[in-house]
Each structure stands twice: as structure tokens, then as C-alpha cells.
Amino acid sequence: MSNDTLQNIKNKILSYTHVDAEPLAFALSFYQTISLKKGDRLISEGETVDTFYYLERGCISYYKMEEGDIQVLEFYTADVFFTDLIAYVKGSPTTYYLEALEDSVVLAVKKKEAEKSFRASHQLERFGRLSMQEAFLKLFNRVDRLNHRSNEERYLRLLTKRPDILQRVPQYLIASYLGITPVGLSKLRKRLRKSEA
Known part of the structure; x- marks a missing residue:
């Protein structure tokens, strides 16, 4: 060591x-x-x-x-x-x-x-x-967050609390972690980008 x-x-x-x-x-x-x-x-x-x-x-x-x-x-x-x-x-x-x-x-x-x-x-x-x-x-x-927060709330929390994860982990695993499909994650990210524009 x-x-x-x-x-x-x-x-x-x-x-x-x-x-x-x-x-x-x-x-x-x-x-x-x-x-x-x-x-x-x-x-x-x-x-x-x-x-x-x-x-x-x-x-x-x-x-x-x-x-x-x-x-x-x-x-x-x-x-x-x-x-x-x-x-x-x-x-x-x-x-x-x-x-x-x-x-x-x-x-x-x-x-x-x-x-x-x-x-x-x-x-x-x-x-x-x-x-x-x-x-x-x-x-x-x-487990509580998975059960009581929306997909968007879970994604925004990850973005705020652990932004490095989004760069280090494949998107399909991020989607699984958030409890949504990879397609759902892609749509969510697009929608959030549009709302920021």
C-alpha cells in the first residue's frame, strides 16, 4: 500500500x-x-x-x-x-x-x-x-429517490451532485441508474437542452 x-x-x-x-x-x-x-x-x-x-x-x-x-x-x-x-x-x-x-x-x-x-x-x-x-x-x-422523484428530478440531481459520472459511465448504464430507458434518457436530455436555449 x-x-x-x-x-x-x-x-x-x-x-x-x-x-x-x-x-x-x-x-x-x-x-x-x-x-x-x-x-x-x-x-x-x-x-x-x-x-x-x-x-x-x-x-x-x-x-x-x-x-x-x-x-x-x-x-x-x-x-x-x-x-x-x-x-x-x-x-x-x-x-x-x-x-x-x-x-x-x-x-x-x-x-x-x-x-x-x-x-x-x-x-x-x-x-x-x-x-x-x-x-x-x-x-x-x-431507493426512496427512485420511488418518489421524477425522471427529470433524478437526472438533474445526478447532474448537480455527480457530474463526473455522466462523463465516465456509458449512457445505457446512466439510464439504468436513473430507472429509465436509454431512449428515455436521450429524450430527457434533448428536452432539457431545448428549455435552456
Whole structure:
């Protein structure tokens, strides 16, 4: 793990709560670096999920297949913790995929090793709880937006909050993420351009 990578993940952990240097170093000793090429998968449908990840750089798509169609739930970009949270917590086989949309570098920690660090330090246990809560809230808010906001509202939010995604991710995946068809996305963008003219 490079010094920059080490500092980035330290900063991320410390953004949740204070952790003393010794337990922080202990926790980080369990992380392994994984280099992914575009198209590589971290998890695939049917696998048991026992790993939590930190994305150092790159872009990861979190999706499932429904009747042959990709249903994108999230795009993860640098400086975020992620996994298939439901399968991770339940210890059940996943119905999702985590796939690199570009060359990416990920730090991975096994569940049993993360729990070992939590048992060793209340500060680390607090970090684990807060990071899990944040991940669950993001998931809940994402589903809530899909159910209660219009296509246009979802697109404009993406444009405002995460404009880089629109440049980095193929349009058909953007459309899936927004819950519309690629044709619907194209029409929506044209309509918005006309209204700005």
C-alpha cells in the first residue's frame, strides 16, 4: 500500500470518528490492495460476500440482472467504503455484481478481520457502526429517490451532485441508474437542452 493510499484511507476512517494511532494501524494491517482492470468483478451473483471495500481510485458499478437487463443501483467512485451490504450482513449469497467500469484500485478487508479490529478497540467499533449506518442510509435514500422523484428530478440531481459520472459511465448504464430507458434518457436530455436555449 503506497503512502498516499494509506493516508487517504486513514483520513476517511478519521472522518467518521477519532481513532488513536495504534488501533488505526492495527486495523489497516488487515487491508489488502486489489488492482482491477475495466470489466473485472469484485463479486458476482451467487457468491457469499465476506469483504468490505475502500475505493482508492476508479469507478465501480453495483448492479443486478433482471430478465436479461442490467439494473444499476449505484456507482462508487474514489474515497468511499462499499460492499453488497445486505449479503455482507446476512452472510447470504448475493444477487448483485460489483464490476469495475474503469481501471480501479480497491483496498479490501475480510469481515472476520474487520470484526477482530472492532473487538480490539471501541474507537474502531464506533467507526464500523457509523460507516455501516452511512452505507444503509445511502441505500435507503437511493431507493426512496427512485420511488418518489421524477425522471427529470433524478437526472438533474445526478447532474448537480455527480457530474463526473455522466462523463465516465456509458449512457445505457446512466439510464439504468436513473430507472429509465436509454431512449428515455436521450429524450430527457434533448428536452432539457431545448428549455435552456
